[in-house]
Amino acid sequence: MEKKEFKSESKRLMDLMVHSIYTNKEIFLRELISNASDAIDKVYYKTLTDKDKNFNKDDYYIRIHPDKDNRTLTISDTGIGMTEKELEENLGIIAKSGSNDFKSEQEMEEGFDIIGKFGVGFYSSFMVSDKVEVETKSIDEEQAYLWVSEGADGYTIEPGELKSHGSKITLYIKENTEDNNYDEYLEPYHIQNLVEKYSNYIRYPIKMVTEKSRVKEETKDNENPEYETYLEDDILNSMVPIWRKNANELTDEDYNNFYQEKRYGYDAPLAHIHLNVEGMMSYKAILYIPGQPPFDYYTRDYEKGLELYSNGVLIMDKCGELLPDYFSFVKGVVDSEDLSLNISREMLQQDKQLRLISRKIDSRISEELKKMLANDREKYEEFFKAFGNQLKVGTYDKWGQNKDKLQDFLLFYSSKEGNFVTLKEYVERMPEDQKYIYFASGSSVEHIEKLPQVSIVKNKNYEILYLTENIDEFVFQTIGQYGEKDFRSVSSDNLGLEAPEENEEEENKEATEVDEKLLEKMKEIIGDEVVKVKTTGHLKDDLVYLSTEGDLSIEMEKTLNSMPQGGKVKAKKVLEINKNHPVYEKLKGFYEKDEDQLKLYTELLYNQARLIAGLPVDDIVLFTQNISKLM
């Protein structure tokens, strides 16, 4: 029989599983049970939407069967099964391309937590097995198939023997090693514990035949009664959905386990919200704020939404209408008795009841975040690191219609304390004479810190917000004003600062005729790339920088021009020169006496300023030749 190869990335992942450094191997059972439960959900849904099919509750269950003699553990379900093509597509490739992102071998060795980040579902079974068989029959096909793999080498598919739809996964459990006791995955009591820990709220019965002991009926009146063992089919899980329970019956661990079981994320959630609403519209919901963004979160592939149940029946696994875009990271379930089972996507959009729920959800998430920001700053910063960009997008999205709501959730890095502050905190501690909320943009905090124009504002003892994300300046532009204070870039040609005291005299006698002519000449040399060349008395050691006139900053210019359809926008750049620097005196000396030197110096200064601003130098060879000339 032909052996097929896994697609290359799957092969790597498989290798990783087989030689797993991941200590939490037991999660394989949760993954397989969740897949089984999803497969039954799919049949259930099919029967609800297809009048010819009936769903008989007793026919749907998951069965676990450990067999110590053969060292196998079997997990079977009566779900939808897979066709041959689906087997190939689902188990031959890792559909979740995010797993492809896992980095170098070295990172793998260092314990790069790929499972924590992406989840590996079915493949996790190779952490505990030498060989895995999947026998499956699709509800839509007569023929069953058997998929077999011993790991990274590949897999085979041949006809199987199952007669009714569903899947049967057989794991050939590894032998014990020094570090790992694989035997326990064949122990019924251990399996029972794992199911309770990870899969307790799976909605279908998880059955296992267990051996029990009892007093023999005929000896029960004896002084020393005899015992006998017998087999009983047990249901291992409680099945009552967690959202139907009272919040006070549940612990954080229960909520976290449910989150894991539902595979909302593979991390621990930062917070959960349990809603139990009675009234015009009655519903229950559990919402989570995850700890980490899913691998595809900031891509187009990410689909927001909550699971929507109608009285315990899953009707949609990602109902986007329930969440505003700015909270698209939230995961969870909503279950309402008042929703119709046959609700369609189109109807959902206009559904008043759903809008009622979504408004409530929106306000509860806001409340939760406010609480976190006020009471647990560390956690909030962790949250913001993960999802802050989404809140920023939300602030400027839709013409800023949600800015008032979202602006207080934003954090920015502050020059003052070297940590993150809110706009409120910034404005509240502004000195009285400070006119603006100052910000500086650049690729990193380290880069921004060194900008000449930053030192100007810092010397005044004013706090500066450091913006390192492309979107940041657009957010400020959308917010416009905070606490009646305007935002002002430190690269603006008008910083609203008093003239430096020690230079006051200098400042006043400014702009002699020579100065003016010199600056005009320099502007002429540089050409249209700048709108002006001017002097500044605010710089200490630095010689030049580029400021801008008007609303469009250099950072915005970069961002806009890097977009796929980005046109050629141009910020109105101003070359600012430190008039107290000896080089400025030199320039004055060159004026009218040595035009070539003036040209050389001007071009060098302009290009230096471009480099400081993170802009490319047009003719880098000429630039270096010019430096060489001076040297």
Ligand SMILES: Nc1ncnc2c1ncn2[C@@H]1O[C@H](COP(=O)(O)OP(=O)(O)OP(=O)(O)O)[C@@H](O)[C@H]1O
């Ligand atoms: N017991 C099963 N019955 C039917 N289909 C299954 C079963 N197990 C897995 N599959 C199919 O194989 C696919 C891949 O499973 P896998 O566990 O690797 O990822 P997933 O469940 O899609 O993702 P994740 O585990 O990250 O949520 C599933 O999406 C499903 O279509």
